[in-house]
Amino acid sequence: MLLTGVIMLATLFFTLTSTIAKEPNDTNYAPVEVKNGGTVSGVIKFGGEIPALAEIEVTKDTKVCGKAKPDQSLVVDAKRRGIKNVVAYLKDIESGKKWALDEGSLKMDQKGCVFTPHILVVPTGTPFAMLNNDGILHNVHTRSEINEEINKAQPKFLKKMKLTFEKPEFVKVTCDVHNWMNAWIVAAPNPYYRVTDEQGKFELTDVPAGSYTLEIWHETLGKQIKQVEVKAGETVSLEFTLTK
Secondary structure (H helix, E strand, C coil), X not given: CHHHHHHHHHHHHHHHHHHHHHCCXXXXXXXXXXXXXXXXXXXXEECCCCCXXXXXECCCCHXXXXXXXXXXXXXXXXXXXXXXXXXXEECCXXXXXXXXXXXXXXXXXXXXXXXXXXXXXXXXXXXXXXXXXXXXXXXXXXXXXXXXXXXXXXXXCCCEEEXXXXXXXXXXXXXXXXXXXXXXXXXXXXXXXXXXCCCCEEEEEEECCEEEEEEEEECCCEEEEEEEEECCCCEXXXXXXXXX
């Protein structure tokens, strides 16, 4: 009887620990050495009349925050039509390069009552820093469907908080103290995620040869996908157009 109980407990322990070990990244992505990988580069442009950069009125803590802030939900290069802050990623890749983690880049700051950067890509299951360099009270409130919601005050003396998202998801973050503040944290299951620059450009490097689905995401303009064939040592160039 005692032996049976021990076996049952051991089996239960093994089952629980096995389940826990599989949970953090929620992905089957396997890091491997990539030799002579290809590159996927692209540009994302705005179709139609280019919108002027909108401003949002500041209604609180104006001595620190100023009187107005640019609306970063749609930023378009007037000359090249490129859209900033679009996320481009390979959504169905199963193996490839390892994450090249730079701890200094795994952070989002609250400075001048703006989340910076507006979009931050972090690996699932990896802690990153939320900073407060404003010297006033902020609040970090995430809006998510898969990951556990975070709603924490960050007073001026709490310069740094460590946060982690275990599941792949695009997570919106806001500040309940300053209602114009918002940004996005992309919890990514693989390192093939990039945010477009001021010209709407992105580049994914060291991609193993193969066929993939490349998806782009913008917070107000939606998503698009394209199938891409990557060949060893070669570059594939893509162009997308997003409209309202």
